[in-house]
Amino acid sequence: FDQRFIRNFSIIAHIDHGKSTLADQLLLKSGAITQREFREQILDDLDVERERGITVKARAVAIRYTLDGQEYEINLIDTPGHVDFHYEVSRSLAACEGALLVVDAFQGVQAQTVANAYAAIGCDLEIIPVLNKIDLPVTRIPEVMEEIESVVGLDTSNALKVSAKAGIGIEDVFKAIVERIPAPKGKPDDPLRALVFDSKYDHYRGVITYIRVKEGTISKGQKIYFMKAGTAHEILEIGQFRPHMLPCEELGPGQVGYIVTGIKVLGNVHVGDTVCDYLRRPAAPLPGYEIPQQMVFCGMYPIDASDFEHLREELARMSLNDASFSFAADTSEALGFGFRCGFLGMLHMEIIQQRLEKEANVDLIQTAPNVTYQILKTNGEEVFIDNPQEVPDAGSITEFREPIAKVAFILPSDKIGAVMQMCADRRGVFVTTEFLGPQRAQLVWELPLAEIVFDMYDKLKSITQGYGTMNYEIIGYRAADLVKMDILVKGERVDALSTIVHRTSAERRGRALCKRLKEEISRHQFEIPIQAALGARIIARETISAVRKDVTAKCYGGDISRKRKLLEKQKEGKKRMKQFGSVEIPQKAFLSVLDTG
Numbered sequence: 001f002d003q004r005f006i007r008n009f010s011i012i013a014h015i016d017h018g019k020s021t022l023a024d025q026l027l028l029k030s031g032a033i034t035q036r037e038f039r040e041q042i043l044d045d046l047d048v049e050r051e052r053g054i055t056v057k058a059r060a061v062a063i064r065y066t067l068d069g070q071e072y073e074i075n076l077i078d079t080p081g082h083v084d085f086h087y088e089v090s091r092s093l094a095a096c097e098g099a100l101l102v103v104d105a106f107q108g109v110q111a112q113t114v115a116n117a118y119a120a121i122g123c124d125l126e127i128i129p130v131l132n133k134i135d136l137p138v139t140r141i142p143e144v145m146e147e148i149e150s151v152v153g154l155d156t157s158n159a160l161k162v163s164a165k166a167g168i169g170i171e172d173v174f175k176a177i178v179e180r181i182p183a184p185k186g187k188p189d190d191p192l193r194a195l196v197f198d199s200k201y202d203h204y205r206g207v208i209t210y211i212r213v214k215e216g217t218i219s220k221g222q223k224i225y226f227m228k229a230g231t232a233h234e235i236l237e238i239g240q241f242r243p244h245m246l247p248c249e250e251l252g253p254g255q256v257g258y259i260v261t262g263i264k265v266l267g268n269v270h271v272g273d274t275v276c277d278y279l280r281r282p283a284a285p286l287p288g289y290e291i292p293q294q295m296v297f298c299g300m301y302p303i304d305a306s307d308f309e310h311l312r313e314e315l316a317r318m319s320l321n322d323a324s325f326s327f328a329a330d331t332s333e334a335l336g337f338g339f340r341c342g343f344l345g346m347l348h349m350e351i352i353q354q355r356l357e358k359e360a361n362v363d364l365i366q367t368a369p370n371v372t373y374q375i376l377k378t379n380g381e382e383v384f385i386d387n388p389q390e391v392p393d394a395g396s397i398t399e400f401r402e403p404i405a406k407v408a409f410i411l412p413s414d415k416i417g418a419v420m421q422m423c424a425d426r427r428g429v430f431v432t433t434e435f436l437g438p439q440r441a442q443l444v445w446e447l448p449l450a451e452i453v454f455d456m457y458d459k460l461k462s463i464t465q466g467y468g469t470m471n472y473e474i475i476g477y478r479a480a481d482l483v484k485m486d487i488l489v490k491g492e493r494v495d496a497l498s499t500i501v502h503r504t505s506a507e508r509r510g511r512a513l514c515k516r517l518k519e520e521i522s523r524h525q526f527e528i529p530i531q532a533a534l535g536a537r538i539i540a541r542e543t544i545s546a547v548r549k550d551v552t553a554k555c556y557g558g559d560i561s562r563k564r565k566l567l568e569k570q571k572e573g574k575k576r577m578k579q580f581g582s583v584e585i586p587q588k589a590f591l592s593v594l595d596t597g
């Protein structure tokens with residue numbers, strides 16, 4: 001295909017501003033899908049995504065579109081909108097020359113609008129502002145344009161105004177893509193360099209690698225080399241998504257498509273890697289390559305020990321489909337044999353968990369998630385800890401460090417005080433406030449990741465009545481006065497209940513946790529003391545008295561976070577208990593930690 005007539009773009013937006021609807025509408029108008037297929041969100045083909053209404057994995061579709069008698073190949077590269085998948089967003093953007101920045105004409109600029117727009121600016125993309133949902137009875141078009149200008153710094157004099165749902169203004173979108181987004185550069189005869197921007201596992205064909213050719217030509221049968229991974233393969237099939245897989249003979253500079261090489265393990269194909277010819281290697285790979293870091297860990301244990309092997313198989317299957325999820329066998333004195341699992345963030349964890357429940361049919365006990373810590377030991381050694389049980393003795397720790405994130409909030413101005421208070425309570429460091437207009441402001445704080453991941457999003461939503469949004473990025477590790485807090489049940493330490501807390505909040509959290517456990521663990525024939533301890537020092541205690549007569553199940557109020565609700569949704573009826581010594585501890589107890597922040 002003549003590269004002068006190729007356009008590669010991405011759609012970026014805050015969640016729910018209409019990215020998927022616009023993508024579908026573009027496919028519909030170009031004839032790539034039928035009216036019947038429209039709004040079935042064919043770009044999000046994972047079940048979980050559809051259920052949750054969020055786009056998780058990047059996708060690429062080649063659209064043919066004719067304008068003024070000239071046929072164009074327009075490649076739409078879909079990006080995940082959530083912060084957990086930040087690295088996938090940046091790789092997808094690196095495969096494009098332009099981006100449509102979709103902003104809801106009523107809601108205006110939100111936290112992920114800003115984060116995604118900055119990512120696109122960082123990739124030097126031509127950004128076309130698109131105001132969506134102009135069919136809504138109430139819009140704030142002039143104000144939203146001003147917000148885009150002031151926060152993102154884009155000229156909105158030629159912003160498009162569309163309704164993705166009603167199909168209004170879609171021709172203008174195609175026109176803008178063709179006229180404003182530059183054609184790709186790169187010569188067909190140069191040594192091949194193609195960017196890997198996504199991959200997926202196919203049961204029959206093995207790994208399908210999504211590529212964008214930057215220079216040179218890639219063809220069927222060619223022997224290729226993954227420059228970062230250092231592996232060689234032959235191309236068995238090459239093609240494009242239109243939107244279904246359509247094989248072809250070759251792809252030239254600027255083209256986007258897939259290759260099948262017979263690789264069986266997803267972990268062997270790395271997003272961000274460069275594909276080149278095996279014999280004719282370029283001087284350097286394409287820029288930007290990192291292994292996305294797992295920031296959240298939790299333990300998963302089968303209730304029934306005989307399910308261990310089955311659980312291992314299911315986890316292996318999950319990791320086959322998702323290279324950024326990891327698991328390793330682990331044992332807990334309290335819970336027996338199980339696995340320690342690593343995720344990019346909380347959303348990623350929820351997605352995997354949901355899929356496990358749905359597809360695997362194993363009853364699990366999941367421990368409260370924790371972030372990764374870094375410890376400088378007295379012997380000079382630096383270690384990363386992703387399990388509270390691995391924290392060394394206080395005496396051998398010189399410095400205990402935790403991950404810090406820079407968090408940007410966008411919220412109604414009258415909620416600034418409440419959000420400031422929330423951040424201060426969570427050991428935040430204030431950075432800036434900026435007004436986006438008379439009624440809205442952007443706040444930036446630096447906060448410990450541990451204080452964000454569990455429930456800050458829910459808290460923000462409740463403080464701002466749903467109007468606040470947030471986005472965060474990890475900026476590094478910082479020393480803090482952290483300690484490991486243990487929980488003793490009937491005098492014995494339950495390792496799976498240990499957590500890492502800040503010393504100043506240890507007592508409060510210890511008391512809260514003991515209280516919660518008292519509510520979760522039902523009464524037995526004997527008295528059960530529950531204690532929280534820092535090392536040998538007991539800092540809190542509750543006692544569950546022995547059963548006398550009829551006990552009615554305890555009910556409790558209080559706010560239940562989104563996470564807990566999800567976890568509790570797990571198949572009812574089955575008893576999730578773990579016998580610990582003579583005490584039965586229910587699954588819910590292991591997550592109590594989440595409620596005591």
Ligand code: GTP
Nearest residue numbers: 015016017018019020021053054055133163164165
């Ligand atoms: P994520 O996949 O969660 O990132 O969301 P998205 O940005 O892809 O949003 P999606 O396309 O799923 O749209 C979100 C909601 O807005 C859906 O309920 C759509 O029906 C609705 N919506 C999208 N475009 C329009 C529009 O032009 N007008 C109106 N009224 N509603 C729209």
